[in-house]
Amino acid sequence: MSVTEKLNGYGPLAGIKVVEVCTYVAAPATVRVLSEMGAEIIKVESFAGDTQRTQGPGFGCELTETEDPTIDLNNTNKNWVSLNLKTEEGLTILKKLIADADVFMNNMRTGALEKLGLDYPTLSKEFPNLIWAQMRGYGEFGEFAHSPGYDAVCWAARGGVSGTFPEKDTAPAIPPQAFGDYNAAIMMAAGILGALVNKLRTGRGDKVVVNLYHAAIWAGGIGLVAQQFGADYPKSRKSVPNPFNNTYKTADNKWLYxxxxxxxxxxxxxxxxxxxxxxxxxxxxxxxxxxxxxxxxxxxxxxxxxxxxxxxxxxxxxxxxxxxxxxQKVFRFTDILKDDEAYVNDALRKVEYNAFGEHAITTTPIRYANFGDPPMILSKPIGYHTAEYLHGLGYDDEQIDALEEQGVVKCWHGEDVPDVIFKSQRQAAGEAECKW
Structure with a gap:
């Protein structure tokens, strides 16, 4: 059973279908936002999988064949298909999935998209009602238009975050990884929702683009304008413009904001x-x-x-x-993980791993009164739903076996991974309704 069937029509985007060819954080996190609104998500991976799957050991998390907390952060409520897009048949299958989709979300570089025939001019001509969305490091024009980008360099470094956040005359700040990615993801989700509204009105698709550098500039708007009027950044807390908007140390060596x-x-x-x-x-x-x-x-x-x-x-x-x-007390992550405010409002939700035990995972921040806290189903292994979606496209078991043998598709042949739906704290306590 697909994850979508398990969610039983939940959410304002129920019936909307998104095909995702994305890796790492900002673009997959965009699709996670849409997934927690109830959209059907088909995440298409290579045989090696989303490169985010390699990141666990760097965070001190030893992965198992079926559980990956680092991939869960950006990939709840998704269906997992694995295709070899270097083969003609693999591309054909992807096109069949896109043909029935409302949104195609990617963060591939433009040259690779053009080589595969997945660029906007090509797909919009073939599917004029398709919303084509691309997350980029930098904008579409200028010197860096075709440069690779991560939030560390596009958002934190060039976007001014590392250079303006620290105390003046100290080393640049190193924000937690993917901080900018998650901010940009919400912006991209908003852009896609706008295009969906227009599609419902006109039947026409559109191209939606967000880049990490622009996301940082938008968030730094007040500072960028203030800089032009003499407010130099970074600042020392000893010379902030308003002393009543500042941090102060207390008798127990803690910081108050x-x-x-x-x-x-x-x-x-x-x-x-x-x-x-x-x-x-x-x-x-x-x-x-x-x-x-x-x-x-x-x-x-x-x-x-x-x-x-x-x-x-x-x-x-x-x-x-x-x-x-x-x-407020100036919190660190250790404080947030113990903060009941985060759990009672479902900003953090407890999930249970077979290998790792109970851990907290972040949720997307948008809530609807008609639907309540969203269901959360964790990620699956590479190719877990490949056979199911191929069946839906009309392929039989013999054809699927042949495609796998030819290196066109990858299917999961391991143990079943149950679709456990993790509830919010209030839902688990019977204080909030599960509307799914």
Missing amino acids: ICQPEYNRYYNDMMKIIGRDDLVDNPAYCTIETVKQNDSQHEVINILEDGFVHKELEEWLSILAEWQVPS
């Missing part, structure tokens, strides 16, 4: 909170205009540092909550 954008309105409150009533209405500090004019941000920051260092983090969080000051 406060964000109070209206400096003038809340200046007196902040002075009272840290026990500096003597500075209430102080003309040197009470307006952000004066602070900026005198370049005295560091003086206000020193005052706040001297105040926050006298109490422990939890006490400050309680005090700041009473004063309705937006604030």
Whole structure:
């Protein structure tokens, strides 16, 4: 049984079919977003599989033949077909799958697409109602149009993230792997949904393109505009424009982040909170205009540092909550993994592996009232659904065996991997309905 049948018509995209020829993160994660909206996903892999399948040992995860936590991150609720696209028959089978699809999603380089006849001009002529989507490292034009790209170089390095996030005069930041990929994936999913709406209105397909470099520039919009008005990046926390939007160390050596954008309105409150009533209405500090004019941000920051260092983090969080000051502990991933807020709102969901035990996995953040928390079925081995989809295209067992012997397709011949549907915490507790 395909994963799609198991989901029993779940989601706003039920009935929409997506064929994916994607590797690594940003493009497969885009399709994961669509899968958790209920679309039928046919992921077409080479015989070696998505190259993300090789990444587990680098993260300290020893893989098994049927379980791969690193591939699960980008590939829930998918059906798995394996074709040799270097063969004429392999391409023919892919074209048959695309012919019945709404979306063809890829992150192949343009030259390879043209060589295979999978480029937009070719496929749009053959299938005018097809939405053709490509995730790229850089844009379609200019010097880097045909360059390979990963989020580390396109998004983090050239996109300014590594250079603007760290404390001033320190080494460039190294964001967690694929941080930019997941941001770009949501943007691409939005683009595909827009094209789907237009297709429903007009019957016409379209070309949708997102690149990692542009995704970083969009996310850095405020900084890029501010830079043009003299706000240089990276910044030192000692000279941020608004001292009430900054990090401060507490007595127990933890970091507190406060964000109070209206400096003038809340200046007196902040002075009272840290026990500096003597500075209430102080003309040197009470307006952000004066602070900026005198370049005295560091003086206000020193005052706040001297105040926050006298109490422990939890006490400050309680005090700041009473004063309705937006604030949080500066979390690390170890904190998030223990945070009930992440589980009760289904940002993290517990799954059970035979080989690895219980682990948390991220979910896509979009929720619909009519459908609730999405079902989650983990990934499958290479070629797990190949025979099933070939049967659907009219091939019989003898023909499938012949294709496999000829090196055209790869089918899974190992043990069955059950379609276990993992529920959200609230669903598992009976506090939320499973609408699938």
